[in-house]
Amino acid sequence: MNTNPNLPLNSRFSTLRPWIALLGSLRLAMLLLAVIIVACIVGTVAESRLDTTVAQAYVYDASWFIGWLLVLCVNLACAVLARYPWKPHQIGFIVTHVGIVVLLIGAMVGRVWGLEGSITLFKGNQPASALVLNRTVLEVHDTKTGEKASKNLDLNLRPPTARRPVKFRARDLQISALDYAKDLGVRTWVEKAASNGAPAIHVVLGSGMVPQPIDHWLVLGDPQRESFVFGPTSIRFLPEPASGASEEVMAKSGGKPQATQSPSAAGGPAQERHFVFSKLPEMSMARSVTGQSSGVKAKYRFAPEVKSDAATKGVLELEANGKKFEYPVADILDRKVALAGTPWTLSGVKYLADFRLQGKEAVSASDDPKNPAVVFELTGISPGSANGVAAEKCEHEEGECDHTQKKACCPEPNDPSGHAASHAHAAAADGLTVYARPDGTLRYASFSKGQRTAEGNVKIGQNISTGLADWKITVESFLERAAVHQELAPLPPDDPTATGVSGVLVQLERAGKSARQWVATGTPAHLKLGDEGAHVSLGYGVHPLNFGVALDRFEVERDEGTQTPAGFKSHVRFVDPKNPAALVAREIWMNHPANFPDFPGVGLWGTAYKFSQASWNPNNLNQTTLQVVRDPGWSLKWSGSLMLCAGLFTMFYLKPYPRRNLTRKP
């Protein structure tokens, strides 16, 4: 490329020329292209195998990729400059490459100054004037100084950690996000209380059915914490019954100490949950949900390697009231089957190929029949003892009952339904019961199907031989007076109570004082710092609009004769608060966005807010979600695109093209 020495620009240009040639070199372009191609392939594969956010964070939105595109931009610009002075036949080349540069600049402008959010409108509501942005923001409002501060957090990919905290200030208040948790829950812990508190024990349960031991605090006399129902078994912590009361009677009557006092017990409606295992017949267990034990015996025969068994999922054998029943499990799944000649009905039959306890839920870890189990329920009338109280009638309101006094504490006949399951001490006879003696020692007794399997004194930190399947239960500690505390805290992984509420650990510091607390997404918290404090909230970022938008009507068009949606249309109203009389009604539907403020040629500039139909709620047709975009780079994008296409066309087709070599060939 020779330069023309007569050009006035030349003197200055010539010193730059080697640099421009280098930056605009074809080799650099090839390198840039190759890396972009590889990055895009990696990005799409990452998106398909992992997640869109991963692809965005590590490729498309990553600073190195943006930087790479900027270098490409420079490369293209230099490639054009390096050919200065331009000759007529280069017009296609120049327009094409400048077009790409303009397009990329437009993309950068849109990235930096553009806005992308969404707005959900409900019919009949006041005009909304805030966009929800697709990013998480930690906001702090200092109640002492009135100062507000906020910070964007990338909780998915770069969550704050102790090693890499996110810090910012609101005047003299130092705010740090120290940790992030996917699932927050209310953590309860028990501490030794200085004065007046109920006795509490800390028990640890282990079994082959759970991946790791589970620990739990049981508090005497606390209706929510005195028992713990766990899969087929339960643990209770009760005051020791008087010397005359025998545990067997209690167990048979549903583990209620008061049963001994009730002279008129009779059979009543009962519900019982059974767990039977083909590999371990001795692990088969039954747990009363309501009422008394049915006395039904269950056995599960299943040999997965036998083909006929594989189809039927084995055979469930039941023995009730002296009658024997046999069912292929596949035939009774999720069905109700009355056991003829007995008061019992079989229902809710579930087959679990690889039985595991996940939290308190019985699940199948895989489809391989490694530990085949059947779970089912029996409902019916329990036989009852001639002089017992109908078990389900003996319910009481929480806290009403005083166990230390052995009197009938639940004489109310009306049963608040649903309480039965939570009152394990009242309903679930089977399992382990730990008794607190007045002298401060502990005793235990365990029951299976109404039969006592073991009893003895509890030694702290030593295994209790329970005789209940393979359960290993240890009382780790015993507090005579305990205080129960509650706090928002991260849940352990795979916790079944996880609700998906995430949050960050926030610390505030000012003048040597500090406060620390977990803050959940969407639930503002107040952190105290001396007398004053700060409101802290974590949630989606919000962009205020200087106008309002309201939904008048939402329409869903369906394909004829079907319920398949064919189109969505939002009838909205834009309201300018300065001029409330001037309402602007607009219709927004697929491929037909609305701009506000609207002016001629608005679509070409992209400087207005553009509202596009984004999603809908099939359960609420008075609701619509619009995507809102403002893209100041739009005019550059489309004009660059136009140049690119025009340039390509010029380069390929508008150049005088010699045809002399076009001879005939076969």
Next chain:
Amino acid sequence: MKKWILLILTVAQALLLNAGELNLDEAARIVIQANGRKKPLDTFASESLQTISGRRTFKDSATGRRLNAMDALLSMWLGTRDWNSVPVVLVSDARLRNALGLAPGERLYAFGTLLENRMLREFNSQIQSKRSRGEELTSLDREAEMVLGRMQTLNSIARGESLAIVPNREGAKSSWFNPAAVKGAYGEQAAADLAAALKRVSTAYAARDEAALAAGARELRAFLTALAPAHYPALSAINREIHYNRAHPFRWAWVLYVAAFFVLLAPKARRAGLGIFAGGLALQVYGFVLRCLIAGHAPVTNMYESVVWVSLGVAGFALVFDWIHRSRVYSLTAAPLAVLGLIIADLLPSVLNPNIGPLPPVLRDNFWLVTHVLTITLGYAAFALAMGLGHVILAFYLFKPRSMGEKSLYHHLLYRVLQIGVFLLAAGTILGGVWANYSWGRFWGWDPKETWALIALLFYIFAIHGRMAGWWGQFGLSVAAALCFNGVLMAWYGVNFVLGKGLHSYGFGGGGLQWIGSIAGLDLAFVGWCIWAHSRRTRLAPRPSGGAPSASRAEARDSVSTFGPSKESLG
């Protein structure tokens, strides 16, 4: 060779099908509302039989007779035989057949057999519970779900539930009724009249009395039209659709392309060959016009339409380039490609669904969308042609190395096709951004489909710039034309069938993947062989002066400014 005989037999069979059959044309003209569209019973019959049995005709294993779709539908609906025990429901997946304990070696099973199947029942309850818990289904679950869907289709035809043939007076888009619902909509008299009309059709059909059946169907149609004359489609539209169903323009098009290919191979038959080729193209265009008229929208909806459209593009580009450059290599290359596309579309209806259905909301009513899709798929077509030409050139290098060189005219012919491909793919990708700006609000969002269109474009741009930088010559560009098409394949097929979430592990996506993957692998091996053979030959033999790297680099630098074909190709 066996395959060709099979193909020809298939065609012949399709042509001879009507011979010796009961004429059901009048009954075929009865209109039904199904799957979001009003259509002749003829279309509904084919679609239903396709769904149930995987084929558009049904071979009765008991009698050995082949029933056409209308015949099968009428006998299912009117109950002239017990379909409960006829093996007609497709269970295509061998693993599923095994899991259900079905007799091996069959693909079709009787409704009754499947209904009794305990394992299938369990699949059903498992699928339902998984769906309610929002869990992902396994591939076997999905296959079972498809079988259950087929049974449901058959059952609702036998019970008359899905036969919404009674028009609704209330509006053009309102739901039609099945015969059982007429009483509620039009009163007892209408219900009695309809029952009588149906009875006549049924009796005539059972007796296989052609004249009575035609008269009965005409009467029934007149009765239904009279219920809502304003909303009953015109006979001309219905006839057009039946014509489209029966004429098989795309099938005839590929037959003509095959013929053209062989004629073009003969030394002095270029005109005749091109004439036949143009005939095929005209048939394909005719089919497309019919399809657009029936569907009421441009052919941009699904994979079937895009495959047929790309075949059309390949043939169209070939004919135009052939005419401009007077080289039959274009038509000879395009014919097998177009045939391949059309045969895949014709013979694999379970993978490429040829049914005409309503558009999803986002695809409706947009100028930019139509221009974008048509442009970008034409870009695919150009690159498909370039891929074919690349292979032809590589084959010459391999088998007739003396006839090929850097200066060969074929390189120039290839370059012209690459140009149009780059232009159309670039324009199509950008138009996609313009459309996205309207429908999704943003111009570019690194969606996999967008990104792969860009990657494919960058492949070709990389190849062309590498040629300019002198990193490779014309041979390299031919290799690139063959290889870069994998990028197009990925953007076209791969994003939907391989990368697509929830689809990649399953069903026809997976099945298709094996085929396309192994073909792409074989092709890579072929290209690799060509490169190896070429490099060996150039190392052994002294290079011709024009092909020396230093010369081509010097020449390339010059051609940067012109972006045109190299001097070599200009001779």
